[in-house]
Amino acid sequence: MLRRLVAEHATGALLRDSGTLYLADGQVVHAESLSAPGIDVLLTVSGRLRPESWQWAVDQAGPTGEVGRFLVDSGQVPGGELELCHLGALFDAAFFTLSPSSGPTRFRYGVAHWIGPVVPVPAHAVAREAARRRELLRRLWPHPEVDTAPVVRARNPSGAPVPGRRRALLALADGVRTPQDIARLLGRPAFHTLVDVRRLAAGGAIETPLATIPRPGMPAPVAQASAEAETVADIALLRRLRDGLEAAL
Template sequence: MTTVADLRTTTVASLAALADRHATGVLLGATGAVYLEAGRVAHAESPSAPDLGALLTRSAAVDPEGWQDALDRAGARRHVGRHLVDTGRLAAGALELCHLGALFDAAYFVLGPGDGHEPRFRTGAAHWIGTVRPVPVDVLVRECARRRVLLDRIWPRPETDTAPLARVTGAHPRALPARRQRILAEIDGERTAAQIASALAWRTFHTLVELRRLAAEGLVIPAPPRAAPDAPPADWLAPPVQDPDTALLRRLRDALEAL
C-alpha cells in the first residue's frame, strides 16, 4: 500500500522544511514545480497534468480571448485569477474549485515516487495566477498519498499515468460506461494520460482512474517504447485545465477555511 513515505521523499522533506520557515518561492524539480506563499502551497504545475488555462478554456469556463486578455493585463502583476473574477469572466467559487483541481492534479506527479534528484528552491518567485486559496503542505501530501492508494487498488502498475498508451490488439470490450468509452477512443499509441485529459478538458486524476480501470480490464497497455526524448531540465516551468470532482474539492475548500 502506498503511504506518505512512498512519495518523493526529497520533495516532501523540502516542502515540510519550507513550510516551517513560512517560505515564499518556487520548488523546482524534474517533474514540475510547487509554489509556496508564506509556507503554504499556492500553486503546482507539471508537464504530466494539463495546466489551469487549458482546463478553463477547453471546458468553455473561460473563452480563449478572455483568458489571453487576463494573461496580457494581469500576468506580469501575478493577478490573473483576480482579474478573471473582477472582470466577471469567472465566478470566484468556480476559480477556487478549478484551481484546487489543477493544483492537486499536478502535485500528484511532483510528489511521485522518488527519482533521487534534489529539488531546487527559488526564493520570492510567484506564479502568474496569483493567490487563490493556498493549501497547507501536510494537506497536499496526504491527498497525494490518498490518490496513489486509490489508483493502486484499481491497477497496481503506474506506467499508465505517464506513458504513451495503446489499445490491446484483439481485445473486445464489454459494454463500457460512456466516460470510459470516450477515453478509449482517444488512445492512439502516442497520447499520454495528460494529453487525453487535455483533449477532453477533464481533470487528470479522473482520467487516471478510468485509464487504470481500462488497464485492469485488459484493454489498454503502455505503447511499445520509442527513442527517449531529452529529459526536461530540473528547473522546468510550464508557460503563462470539467468534470471536476466538485464534492471533494468543496470539502477540501471547507476544510481549509476551517483551519
Template structure:
C-alpha cells in the same frame, strides 16, 4: 546553492520536510524542483498555492481544454496582465469564472500536479523569490498536500504494473473498443477518453488533450483496462525508464509495485546531489 536556498530550514531532508519548514516560517517563495517531470511549487505565507509541472495540466490548460473558458476570452484577459499577478481577479471580476469555480479548479490542479511530481523522485531543488502565478483560494498546508498524494497512490496501488510506468506508457484501444455493444453503457467521460486513445498518446497526453487531471485519467483507464477496451504499450527502448527524460538503461527486472508511502520517500538532500537512478516504485 543560491542565497535563498541557504535560508531554507536546515533539517530539510526531502520536499515534504522542506515545505513543512517553510510553512512553520510562513515563507513566501518558489521552489524549483529538478527531475522527471520536475516543476515549480509556489508558496505564500507557508501555504502551497500552486504547482506547475509538465507532468500534468495546470489551471490554464484545464480551463481551456475543458471548454470552461474560450481562447478568445483567455487571450483578452491575459493581455491585461502578462505576469499573472492579477489574472485570477480579472477572470472573476469580468464574469468569466465564478470565484468558487476558480478555487475548485485551482485546488484540483494543485493536487493533481503534486501527484504527477511524486511519480519520480526529484534530483534537486532550489528556493527562490516568489513570482506571480494563477491560482484561486488561499492554498493548502504541506501535510494536506502529502496526505492527498498518499491517498491517490493508495487508490491506484492495485493497478497492474507500476503507477509511474502506466502514466508514461502509450494507450491503445483494443479490438473490442470498436464494437458498439462493448461501449454502449460507458459514461461520456469514458467515451471521450476511449476516442482520444489513439495508440500514440500516454495518460499524460490524454490529460492535456481532454483538460482533465492525470490522476482522474489513470483511474478511468484502469476501468477501461478491466473491461479490456484499452491496453498499455511501452515506447520502444523505454520500457523501464521515463520517456520524458531518457536515462542510462538499468536492470531488465520489472519495477516493484508502488506503495502509499511514496510521497514521503524522497531522497535526503539540502542542496545539489547527483540524479538518482531508480524510480520511486523501486526504492527500498
C-alpha cells in the same frame, strides 16, 4: 525540505524535475507540472472560458500577478468556480511534482506565480492527497507503465460495457497519445485520466505494456514477457469476475 519550508513560513517556488509547487507563507498556493493540464486548459477546453479571454487576462494582470482576481473582477469566471478549478489544477500538478521519482529538489525564495492568490492549501494536505492518489492507482491496477505509455486499445477486449466518460478516452486512444496527451485534449485533470486508464487496463479494454529488458537474474525477454502477459490477463479476468459478482448481488 517541504516540512522545513512550512516551518519557516517560506514564500517561493519548490522546483523538482516533474513540476513546481508555489508557496506563500508556508502554504501551497499553486502547482504546475508538464504532466498535468494547467488551469488555462481546464477552463478553456471545457468551454467555460474562451482562449482569447484567458490570454487577455494574462496580458492584463499577469505582470502584477493577479490573473485570478482579474478573471473574477471582470466577470469572466465566478469566484467559486475559479476556486474549484484552481484546486483541481493544484492537486493534479502536485501529484506529479511530489512523485517519489521526480529527482532533486530546489527552492527559490520570493518567486510568485502570475495566477496570484486564489485558494491556499496546507502543505501537509497536499502531500497527504498525493500519497492517497498513488495508493489508489496501485489498488486499481498495479502496473504504472500504463501511466506514461501510449494508450493502445486491446486487440481482444472483454466486451464489458464502458462508461461514457471512458468511451471518450478510448476514442482518442490511437497508440500514439499518452494519458497526459489525452487529458489535455479532453480538458480533464491528468490524475483523473490515469484513474480511467488503469480501470480500462484492469477491465481488459486497453493493453498493458510489457517489460522487455530483464533485470539481473530475471528470465529472458521472451519468457519474461510471456509470464507477465499471463499475469496481467489473470488479474484482469479476476477483476472482471469480481465486478460481475458485485453487480449481481
